[in-house]
Amino acid sequence: MSQTTHEMKELERQLILARTNMRADQQKLEQLAQSSKPAVMAVGIGGAGCNIISWIKKEGVTGGRLISVNTDATHLSISEADSRILIGEKTTKGLGCGGYPKIGEQAMQESIQEVFNEVENSNILFLVAGLGGGTGTGGIVHLSRELQKKFKNDSVQRLVIGVATLPFQIETARMGAAKAAIQQLKHYCDTVVIIDNDRLNHLAGNLPFKEALGVANTTIGKFVKGVTETITAASLINIDYADLRAIMHNAGIASIGIGQGKDDGKVEHAVERALNERLLDVEDITKARGVLIHISGGEDMTLEEVHRGGELIKRYMPPKSKVIWGAKVDEKLKGRAEVMVVITGVDSAFLQTQKKRLGRFKLPW
Ligand SMILES: Nc1nc2c(ncn2[C@@H]2O[C@H](COP(=O)(O)OP(=O)(O)OP(=O)(O)O)[C@@H](O)[C@H]2O)c(=O)[nH]1
Ligand SMILES: [Mg+2]
Structure with missing residues (x-):
């Protein structure tokens, strides 16, 4: 073999080696990307929580695990989720908590290990409940408190996001329990996203009760699905976990807004609506810690519109x-x-209002 042929062969060998290494690197990179993706899970607690999880399950969510938890066996049996847990079987015999948050707490305590087993590998965990009843109210407070203790000293980075609805105005008797629960959730969750069912109903045009619940479930479902997918699935512009943590870790109360737009200026119109139609009144926006924006649009949406x-x-x-x-x-x-x-780190006028004393009853005429 001549000197040049030998050199050529050697060069070729090195090239093949380099290519193989590159392929291995690429594979390693892909594997790493896959394994470093944060595990996102959502747990719905009580009737409202399970209904919201069912909505997300039916819509489909890329990269998230859905878990439904209830004391009410009948309702749980018709809920759709990746995993369903009947909690507090001894405490409630599968019959629900009848509106008593204390019983909801006991039921969660009874089955806490089962819930832990489901969520212990999560990096982002949504806890979803309608406040005002027994299972959701007592269950979300107890679970978030126990998770805070459990996760306190572990080395994994976590984000626990409470998502809770406030009762409708007609459910006056439930408001006290809901407010008390929020005060606790603020300590136990990184962020508590609050949705005022009444405000949502008003924005949707004062719908009949059942339809109003449907709108609430869709809105909350879209929020959970939207955040999950921007973190786990490839998007036009991705949000990374570190960024999400920066605005949601220890951030107190959050208010969300969702808006739609169409045709020319569709993104701008959607922005305007999302900012004006927030689902919790915000006292003072200048104190806000951060904002997460998520824009989705058809294939015709341009990057310029997004920017x-x-x-x-x-x-x-x-x-x-x-x-x-x-x-x-x-x-x-x-x-x-x-x-x-x-919008995270906000205060709500609603949560600040003092309890009204019950005055003397007078006929209005
Ligand atoms: N967004 C939404 N809110 C709901 C829905 N159902 C009930 N709610 C609200 O959530 C509050 C709690 O209701 P549930 O979730 O049914 O109660 P629960 O947690 O199952 O409590 P118990 O039945 O007492 O064990 C109610 O007062 C309503 O304001 C629903 O499907 N969607
Ligand atoms: Mg129930």
């Missing part, structure tokens, strides 16, 4: 607040756009 939408929200927020955002193409949204904003 313009993001800029509009940035301008609206106090200069020091952190803004993170993601965007995704959803072929179902042809010619339309949907924007979700989550």
Whole structure:
């Protein structure tokens, strides 16, 4: 073999080796990307919580695990989830808590190990409940308290996000228990996203009760699905876990808004609606810690539209607040756009109002 042929062969050998190494590196990188993806889970507790999980399950969510937990066996049997847990069998005999949060707490305590087993590998955990009844109210408070203790000293980074609805105005008797639960959730969760069922109903045009619940479930479901997918699935613009943590870790109360727009200026219109139609009244936006923006639109949505939408929200927020955002193409949204904003670290006028003393009853005429 001549010298040059030998050199050529050697070069070729090295090239093949380099290519193989590159392929191995690529594979390693892909494996790493897969295993470093945060595990996202959502646990629905009580009737409302399970209904919301069922909505998400029916819609489908990429990269998240859905768990339903209830004391009510009949309701649980018709709920859709990846995993279902009947809690407090001894305490409630599968019959629900009849509106008593204390019983909800006991039931959660009775079955806490089963719930732990499901969620212990989570990095982002949504706890979802309608406040005002027994299972959801008592269960979410107890579970978040126990999780805080359990996760306190472990080395895994976690984010626990409470998602809770406030009772409708007609459910006056339930409001006290709901407010008390929120005060506790603020300590035990990183962020508590609060949705005022009444405000949502008002924005949706004062629907009949059952339909109003449906709108609430869709909205909350979209929030959980939206955050999960921007973190776990490839999007037009991804949000990474560290960014999400920066605005949601120890962040107190959060208010969300969802808006839609269509045709020309669809993203801008959706932004305007999402900011004006928030589902919890916010006392003072200048104190907000951060905002998460999620924009979805049909295949016709351009990056320029997305950027313009993001800029509009940035301008609206106090200069020091952190803004993170993601965007995704959803072929179902042809010619339309949907924007979700989550503003964290806010105060709500509703939560500050003093309890009204019960005065003397007088006939109104
Ligand atoms: N968004 C939404 N809210 C609901 C739904 N069902 C009930 N709610 C609200 O959530 C509150 C609690 O209701 P449930 O979740 O049914 O109660 P629970 O937690 O199962 O409690 P018990 O039945 O007493 O064990 C109610 O007062 C309503 O304000 C629902 O499907 N969606
Ligand atoms: Mg129930």
